[in-house]
Amino acid sequence: MLIRTEAPADILAIDRLLKSVFETDAEAKLVMSLRENSHLTLSLVACSDEGEVIGHTMFSPVMLDGTDHNWQGLAPLAVKEEFRKQGIGETLVKEGLSSLHEFGYPACVVLGDPNYYSRMGFKSASQFDLTCAWEVPAGAFQAVELASGAFDEHSGVIEYCPEFNEL
Incomplete structure (x- = not known):
C-alpha cells in the first residue's frame, strides 16, 4: 500500500470511492466543492499495490469564532469496503497529521467516533x-x-468551510 498526495488523475477515482462508501453523494459533492473552491489544504489517497485508490482523506481550514488560526478539519475519511479493518484509515489520518505538522499547521479537529x-x-x-x-x-x-500549546488561550466555536453547511 502507498499513501500519497492526491493527483489530478485521482479525482474521478476519489469521487467513485466516496459514492460507494457513503449512503448518499453528499461527501463526494463536498470534496468536489472544497477542491473547486480552493478550500482543500491536504488530500491523501491510499493506493493498492496495483495502483487502485482504496482510501482517501481530506483536510480543510476551520475557523475559531471567525478567526483563522491555521487550524484544520479532517473530513471525510473513506476506505473501500473490502480493505477495511486493515489500518488503512488510521494510516491515512496519521500521515495527514504528520504532514500538517511539517507544513506548520498547529491543530486539527474531527467529527467522528x-x-x-x-x-x-x-x-x-x-x-x-x-x-x-x-x-x-x-x-x-x-x-x-x-x-x-496550540489551544492555549483559545476557546470558542469551530466553524468549518461554508461547503460543509450544504451537507
Whole structure:
C-alpha cells in the first residue's frame, strides 16, 4: 500500500470511492466543492499495490469564532469496503497529521467516533473549551494539537468551510 498526495488523475477515482462508501453523494459533492473552491489544504489517497485508490482523506481550514488560526478539519475519511479493518484509515489520518505538522499547521479537529479517532491522538474538543458550530453527539467533536500549546488561550466555536453547511 502507498499513501500519497492526491493527483489530478485521482479525482474521478476519489469521487467513485466516496459514492460507494457513503449512503448518499453528499461527501463526494463536498470534496468536489472544497477542491473547486480552493478550500482543500491536504488530500491523501491510499493506493493498492496495483495502483487502485482504496482510501482517501481530506483536510480543510476551520475557523475559531471567525478567526483563522491555521487550524484544520479532517473530513471525510473513506476506505473501500473490502480493505477495511486493515489500518488503512488510521494510516491515512496519521500521515495527514504528520504532514500538517511539517507544513506548520498547529491543530486539527474531527467529527467522528471517539473510540476510533482517539487512537490517533484526538481528544474531546470540550477538554480544550472548543465546541462545534453544529449540534453533535457528546464526545464526537474532537481535537488534536499538532504544535504544543496550540489551544492555549483559545476557546470558542469551530466553524468549518461554508461547503460543509450544504451537507
